[in-house]
Amino acid sequence: MTKFTVLGGTSSDQLARKIASRLQSKYIGTELRVFPDGEGKVTLKAKPTGKIVVVQSIYPPVDSNLIRALALVSEAKKYSSQVHAVIPYLGYQRQDRQFLPREVVTMSLIAKLFKAVGASKITIVDIHSMRALNLFQIPAKNVSAVEELVKYFKRLKLRNPLVVSPDVGGWQRAKNFAHHLGVDFIVLEKHRDRRTGKVTIEQADHDEVRNRDIILVDDIISTGGSIVKAAQYLKTQKCARIYATCTHAVLIGDAEKRIKQAGVTRIVSTNTIPGKTSVVDVSPVIAKAIS
Numbered sequence: 546m547t548k549f550t551v552l553g554g555t556s557s558d559q560l561a562r563k564i565a566s567r568l569q570s571k572y573i574g575t576e577l578r579v580f581p582d583g584e585g586k587v588t589l590k591a592k593p594t595g596k597i598v599v600v601q602s603i604y605p606p607v608d609s610n611l612i613r614a615l616a617l618v619s620e621a622k623k624y625s626s627q628v629h630a631v632i633p634y635l636g637y638q639r640q641d642r643q644f645l646p647r648e649v650v651t652m653s654l655i656a657k658l659f660k661a662v663g664a665s666k667i668t669i670v671d672i673h674s675m676r677a678l679n680l681f682q683i684p685a686k687n688v689s690a691v692e693e694l695v696k697y698f699k700r701l702k703l704r705n706p707l708v709v710s711p712d713v714g715g716w717q718r719a720k721n722f723a724h725h726l727g728v729d730f731i732v733l734e735k736h737r738d739r740r741t742g743k744v745t746i747e748q749a750d751h752d753e754v755r756n757r758d759i760i761l762v763d764d765i766i767s768t769g770g771s772i773v774k775a776a777q778y779l780k781t782q783k784c785a786r787i788y789a790t791c792t793h794a795v796l797i798g799d800a801e802k803r804i805k806q807a808g809v810t811r812i813v814s815t816n817t818i819p820g821k822t823s824v825v826d827v828s829p830v831i832a833k834a835i836s
């Protein structure tokens with residue numbers, strides 16, 4: 546007898562199938578019809594039974610994928626009192642506080658919406674901050690993809706690798722990554738202009754990067770601005786190859802091209818956002834968190 550029905554939203558269809566298979570549970574897909582005015586209509590392919598796990602990442606188009614996630618949870622609630630929302634990549638998570646006066650903290654609204662549509666609990670992969678997680682008024686869990694990413698890097702033949710966080714906010718992530726890989730780490734100092742979004746890296750001397758392969762570790766690569774600036778700086782410090790890794794590769798526009806042009810050999814990300822770089826599977830950690 547299967548314990549759960551895993552309901553896969555269109556943004557996370559493949560990942561949802563993998564989670565269902567690991568949980569030895571029934572998988573139900575969804576169909577999406579987008580009307581000429583941009584409205585989407587979601588249809589479940591079958592009736593779910595038992596406890597329901599809804600899997601839908603909220604990556605671009607962010608608002609559309611958000612409304613579809615909420616619609617799926619709300620629909621699932623008609624079939625079960627226990628609906629677990631699994632949102633591997635949660636768009637809006639970086640808007641977890643006011644950076645400038647009068648800014649709306651949209652993450653707070655989203656947290657309320659998941660409760661309002663009937664989610665019993667929520668699981669997110671590598672959330673940007675605990676502040677975002679704490680905004681939920683239902684049990685909310687963060688699971689880490691770091692060990693899965695590290696397994697990938699253990700298979701590569703790296704030369705004296707050094708883990709680097711592009712900013713101070715990623716200190717703990719880099720430390721954790723370096724610990725599991727059994728290497729050292731350093732943290733760069735990044736500044737972002739809150740009005741223009743422009744990124745700069747403090748130009749301090751980092752002799753320890755010389756001739757070493759670098760693994761730049763971040764949670765999200767979106768425009769690529771942070772990784773580009775960090776890579777350009779590390780090149781001035783005469784490092785060897787640079788790998789960029791993250792849990793969520795949003796890779797807006799020509800981000801991937803610009804990152805490669807900045808000297809990055811490879812981008813490695815997970816399937817919280819499916820794409821060319823998403824070579825690491827997070828279904829094991831999500832399934833473990835659910836079962």
Ligand code: R5P
Pocket residue numbers: 639711712714715744763764765766767768769770771772
């Ligand atoms: C910022 O604090 C995050 O951890 C990421 O470094 C950031 O969101 C990456 O964005 P982008 O690729 O646009 O620089």
